[in-house]
Amino acid sequence: MIIKKRFLAGLLCLLFSTHSWSSDFLMVIGAGGEEAKEDTIFDGAIKNIGDYVKRTPGVKVDVAMNGGHSKTVALINDSFPTAASKSDFLASDYQRLIQSYKLKLENNEMVAGDQLMIYVDSHGAEKEKNFKSHRIATSAGAATNLNTLQGASLVDLDQLEVLKKLAKDKGVKMAIIDASCHSGNSLALADDNTCVISGTGPNHYGYGTFSQNFSAAMKKGKSLEDIFLEARAMDNTPGLPMISTQSGQAVNSLIYDKITPYLYHFDDTNDKLMPYIQENNSAYQQCMADGNFNSLIATINSIEVINSVSKKVLWWTTKTKDIDLTNLKELLGKYKNSLDLVTTKMREIGSERLKKEETFDVSASVGNFATAWKQNYSWKDLITSDFNKLILTMQERINAETNNSNRTTLEAMKSLYTKAQTKKEELLRTEPDLATIPAKEVEVKKLIESNYFTNSAIATEERKLYSALYKNSQKTQSPTQPNPCQSFKL
Amino acid sequence: MRFIISITLILLNSPSVFSQDWTGISDCGTYKVSGVARSAKNGLVIVVNEKSKSEVTINVPLQNEALLAPYVDMALEASLIFTKKSQGSKVEGTIKEIKSRVPNPINPMDTGIKLISKAKCK
Numbered sequence: 001m002i003i004k005k006r007f008l009a010g011l012l013c014l015l016f017s018t019h020s021w022s023s024d025f026l027m028v029i030g031a032g033g034e035e036a037k038e039d040t041i042f043d044g045a046i047k048n049i050g051d052y053v054k055r056t057p058g059v060k061v062d063v064a065m066n067g068g069h070s071k072t073v074a075l076i077n078d079s080f081p082t083a084a085s086k087s088d089f090l091a092s093d094y095q096r097l098i099q100s101y102k103l104k105l106e107n108n109e110m111v112a113g114d115q116l117m118i119y120v121d122s123h124g125a126e127k128e129k130n131f132k133s134h135r136i137a138t139s140a141g142a143a144t145n146l147n148t149l150q151g152a153s154l155v156d157l158d159q160l161e162v163l164k165k166l167a168k169d170k171g172v173k174m175a176i177i178d179a180s181c182h183s184g185n186s187l188a189l190a191d192d193n194t195c196v197i198s199g200t201g202p203n204h205y206g207y208g209t210f211s212q213n214f215s216a217a218m219k220k221g222k223s224l225e226d227i228f229l230e231a232r233a234m235d236n237t238p239g240l241p242m243i244s245t246q247s248g249q250a251v252n253s254l255i256y257d258k259i260t261p262y263l264y265h266f267d268d269t270n271d272k273l274m275p276y277i278q279e280n281n282s283a284y285q286q287c288m289a290d291g292n293f294n295s296l297i298a299t300i301n302s303i304e305v306i307n308s309v310s311k312k313v314l315w316w317t318t319k320t321k322d323i324d325l326t327n328l329k330e331l332l333g334k335y336k337n338s339l340d341l342v343t344t345k346m347r348e349i350g351s352e353r354l355k356k357e358e359t360f361d362v363s364a365s366v367g368n369f370a371t372a373w374k375q376n377y378s379w380k381d382l383i384t385s386d387f388n389k390l391i392l393t394m395q396e397r398i399n400a401e402t403n404n405s406n407r408t409t410l411e412a413m414k415s416l417y418t419k420a421q422t423k424k425e426e427l428l429r430t431e432p433d434l435a436t437i438p439a440k441e442v443e444v445k446k447l448i449e450s451n452y453f454t455n456s457a458i459a460t461e462e463r464k465l466y467s468a469l470y471k472n473s474q475k476t477q478s479p480t481q482p483n484p485c486q487s488f489k490l
Numbered sequence: 491m492r493f494i495i496s497i498t499l500i501l502l503n504s505p506s507v508f509s510q511d512w513t514g515i516s517d518c519g520t521y522k523v524s525g526v527a528r529s530a531k532n533g534l535v536i537v538v539n540e541k542s543k544s545e546v547t548i549n550v551p552l553q554n555e556a557l558l559a560p561y562v563d564m565a566l567e568a569s570l571i572f573t574k575k576s577q578g579s580k581v582e583g584t585i586k587e588i589k590s591r592v593p594n595p596i597n598p599m600d601t602g603i604k605l606i607s608k609a610k611c612k
Contacts, residue, residue, distance in 0.1 A: 035606040036519070068608075142607040144522065144569050144587065151520065151569070151606065268591065269567070362556070373553065381560035390559055393529055409552045416556055 022113035024059045024490070025104075027097055028080075030122030030180070031066035032089050033137025033152035039071040041208050042121045045179065046072065048215030049119060050079020056220050056490070060084055062100070064093040065121075067139030089122070089139045094155045098163060105166040112171030115488055118160060121211050124180025125149040127202060133157040134185040134202075136178075146181060146205060146270040157186055168193040175224055175488050179211035183242075184256075190244030195485035197228050200239030201256055204263060205270070207237030218490055225485040229470065233463050238263040238455035240462075245485045247473035251466060258296040259462060261289070262335050265455045266448045273448070278352055281343045289343075293336055300325045303468045323468045328461035335454060342447050349440045353431070354380035360419050364412035367404045371412050377420055379427060383434050387421035514577035518611035521583065523548065523568045524591055524601045527561040534558040536568065538601050546603065549582045557585050565601075567591040573612040 028049055031042040053059050063080050066072045067088030080086060087093045104110045123137040126147050137143055140153035167174040174194040178186040184202035200206035213231035225245055232241045242252055264273040307322040356379045363372035394414040401407045427434055525538035534555040536548040550558060570583035
């Protein structure tokens, strides 16, 4: 009899539990800003998200991704056969989807208990002043600079705020997974109803592996917080995946700024390390960096102590570390010494002076033809260029040129090179050491012991630190505080 | 064994095995170009894959040469716009962005032309 009652109660609970009647909505957007080729760097995550949708019946999905990459297009078609809509990811597609979900929320097609996940996997730009979060690349254009996304057409994620507010009013749980570069900026969109997870920190590049790990770990019944922690622990790329939970925010404020430079590496094309060193090479900033480093080491030491177990054997006590972060401390120390050396050398040679720019008014007229424009040269350009040789070559071309229009431009360029040479001579007279800086800079760059692999090693160890700090923080969080990342279950 | 070694040596000495065959600008749009700036008879040019079978010379508009001037005889990376399709080893593009490049000493063939985004030809 008791068993029968329990069975009926269980059945009723199952029938009336909110989740069993609620609907899950998924908006997948991105894969923009890629250069012209058959595939994109987002393909791994696209396949994984598609696999999740296939094995989870009932998920209503809209896909706006890519545009123009044939293999990726085929992959999207294969991965999302049941999608309600599939399109390129142009600014108009983004607006259309936001409008469509806005209407669903307003018209009660999405109701309390439903869940909306917006999965963003694209190239992401650094934060700009006018935005709360940041902008991401659409499929129009290709990014040639991974910091500014110059060359790509962008849309801002602040526009998701309208859905966030409506979802909260309607009791619809919401999540934004932003796997793009600089996605830590999207944590600004989180509130007590919206969980935000980012593939990296606000000032770091993101790497495809976090998104791939995260999407591969997406299984029905799991909470977003659990998926995040699982995916983060597996990732060894030099980004810093983040989550908007109280514990996540607590850990971010404890370590993010301090560990930031140690996850930067020197890169010829998209470098974050050299600009960081150049912006932080004053004696005061060096002092701040020392303070931050010591504070980081103190944090690591304290988490090791918290997780140590004391054992009394006969008359002495031994301490065993449950979490051993010795390797992390060694890697950070070694890397810091290398960065300090470079910073000191950069300060000594005063290389920031080479960034100064001079503007030259260029003009010339020959017969009825006239031309005028402004040309900027940095001090480095002026110091390293052989303008006298350029002037000679230009004179030979002027002598050989019969077309007056072309002669005008050539005369203007000769006058530009002459002015530039005069400025160069003036600079070398007033600051004679400038001439030696470019060669010294090359030597200094050789001192940087950092590369992607150094950062990956630090990142691998950082995962252990983050997990320990996160678990420790969870113990101190109030269970009554809403945690949308835990209550959002797939 | 000797036969295998000779075949390997022949293959290694043949530049065509390693150099990408250049067919010209078949799509208009933005290209990422890694090469070196040189002062040629008719002005400053960008040379890609210099001294190889796939050497390409890119001429730039006259006024654009002012951007190229600080990079003469230096390795550079530039974003160029090509508005016309063209065949052969001499092409013309407009510089959108340019910066110096650190050449890879163990891979002197780290230069090249890569299509970034397509655009309509003019």
